[in-house]
Amino acid sequence: MQPPNKLGEAPISSLFFQYYIPALTSILSVTLHQVINGIILGQQVGKEGLAAVGLYGSVIIVFIALTLPVMIGGGILIGRNIGAGDYSEAQKIFNFATTLAILFGCMVALSTPFIVKPLAGFLAGANHEVLVRNTSDYMFWQFVGLPFFFLRMFWGNFVSNDGAPKVSRNASVLAVACNIVLDVLLIIVFPFGVAGASVATALSILISTAFIFLYIKKQKGHLSFGNFKFTLQLKTWKELANFGLPSFASEISFSSGLLIINHSIVSYGALAVSAFGLVNYISFIFIRLLTSAMIASLPIISFNIGAKLPGRVQEVLKFALTFTFVVGLLITAAGFAFPDLLVVLFSGEETAEFKKVAGGATSLYFLLFLAAGGNYILGAYFQSIGKAAISVLINVLKGIVLIAFFLMILPGYFNMGLNGIWLSRSLAEILTLLLIGCYTLFHKEKYFSKNAILSRQE
Template sequence: MRDTGKSTDLGNDSVRSLFFYYYVPTLISMVSVTSHQLINGIILGQKVGKEAIAAVGLYAPILLAFISLLLPLMIGGGITFSRSIGAKNYQHAQQVFRFTTTLVLLAGSILAVGAPLLAAPIATFIAGQESPLILTFTTDYIFWNFVFVPFLFLRFLWGTFLNNDNAPKVNKNVTVFSSVLNIVLDVLLVIVFPFGIAGAAIATGLSLLAAIVYILVYLRKGSGHLDVRHFRPTLHLSEWRSFFRVGFPSFVSEVSGSLGLLLLSRSLQPYGVLAISAFGLINFLNNIFLRLFTASMMSIQPIIGFNIGARQPERVQNTLRFALLFTLTLGSALYGIGLLFPTGFVRVVAGKEGAAFRQVAADAIRYSFLLYIVAGPNFILAMYMQTIGQYTVSILISVLKGVVLIGLLLSVLPPFFTTRLDAIWLARPLAEIITLLGVSLYTVYYRHRYYAPEAILKG
């Protein structure tokens, strides 16, 4: 393997320093994406209107569904690839790369070809027909995103393989490059040439294409173990089932989250354009701030995994405790900002909108930001359980907070609120809180199964 620069000892360095060693570069990649999304949202909100922000937010469940379909290949393929490299079985590693690449290209091409037929029905389902303008924007946004979806799939998959091929810096550079390009294209296709929300979607698609070209140029240099110079498509791999077994909890997590967002969007349709637009704004902000906790979750996985293999369960316990405390503190700070300054977020994203929308959106932020206090700990617990082999608990966390409790709370809460919209804004945060309390109490009560050294080493 190539030298990655700074030397770290996963078995002896302090847990805190190791956490931030992984967290900082992961966050840099995510911040570049977040910056693009924030600027994209500001451009759309200021130049097109709140209906455009709503369309982008309503597309979020579809994007989550796509990611959920990719996760078994990304996680299972990445693990199998890295194990093959460790065993110096480079031919098998390349076979894994070819197999997964062929699958995502096939699936992405089917969606791209079907875009003209799929866009309008899907948009009608998630946006309703209360606002013809939101429906039109959502249809356009879905259509152009579907056209470019093969590049989206490849970008996610190849990013995972770059990390597993000891090239995380290349993956980070690709992310920063494509995000900057996306911002430039947003300005060009939304402001200079007023193509509206279609221009924003096209800008994203072109930046994904540029990212793929960047990776191809790198891979053709032969710097790592990935080879595209003699690439041959294949749908044959004997252990393909292991991909889905390893990645299944993450798959369930994404599907549950997508279904939960769909339940919320459907519940808001009777409340009109203002509510749907505010929901789009909330999804837009969640897509930015939840990345802080996703980066935390990704940072603990290699530390925990290594120390399970090194049979040092006390370091696994220390990592879990630190990550839970870090995400709880970070989430509380974000909630405090949202509670005190909700109108600030509204002004930044949709400054020209009227007082009625600003009021609805501010209320939505005050309630919805409660999510951040517990979202991080739930992410951390789910990853911990998955890493130590407790797949049932990991899946339970995802299903409860993602869809089951949201559906239940949407049925139970509204009669207890004078303004029923407030109940809808609270449904997701309360689902996360109940999940965290329930799972924590259960696993602590049976801590010998989940936190004891012998339980950890079974993973």
């Protein structure tokens, strides 16, 4: 076992980047794989193959939303218990989460032969025979591999909270490399089509999971398989659910918000819908710079709460807020200064009309980055100190409530049309940060004081 990590001692700035860079590398490597995978599948199978993967995306979002409370909540509790020196309690949480991942994953995997075709028909439409077949083929192997997918999610987050963020990063990079090689092998060399792409992804996740398994088995951290036992008993399960609830709310609200924006754009025609798809895709890439900061902050905050070092928690919060604001400001500036360049870079040669619509959308939509980082960091902070209600409120306000509000008044009442739709998410992010910031600063003692940080630890 390694000596105690330096989460409670190292300078906050250097510690932050020790977690930020692996998190960003891991996320960007997955993004790169998605691009390459899309190119290979699109070229070899066609739009029906890509559509099948896209339809499965709506299913996996549901699974991720259901498991996020355990992954995030468990990670926070593990970090806090390690910080407090209670390694046996951290191990119990690890045992519980691992058991849950295997049980839930196996239940879905065993039911795969009976549910994939009806589900594919529901998603693709029973009359679209080719798309139903492709979607069914892709979902089959993804469902079979779900136990490993869940374990990869849980273990990767847990070892990061146990002071080893590079292990999760290396596992992600390994998975991406394997997936690209297997895509070439199972789609191009052996033309297994969509099923081959699905098998390639499932095997890559299995290899990535095995990599983390071997790390934990070597007992280099505080979690181990030597003390492992299958159990669904956890006395702190309510606390785990409380810590994880904001992540569930975030995923559901975010998905719902995008759906209602997309629905509002439909009446403006195919060109506007295509522009939204492109701008949303570009924003997903840039938003990873901010979500990586949130991921980097959580283990440091959790450990120092457990170690009863509230001053360091306050330092992390201030540093992360400042960092994400500066990054967000730079991204927003790029959206205003070079919207046409971004559109051409990610869409290639398109009509002048499309570039005009997408360029205008980029300038307005990118205003969200002024506040998105602050909302992510504050949400993670409140989540970590046990203020689940305020964290859920942030996610629900910015994800769906304020978006719906602005969509009701900007396009029609203020005659802003399509520009009002582009602004809806940006204004939702900004207003959420202003409302929550003002409220919590007014009640500073309740949310930001040292007593507030340690209130759940006494």
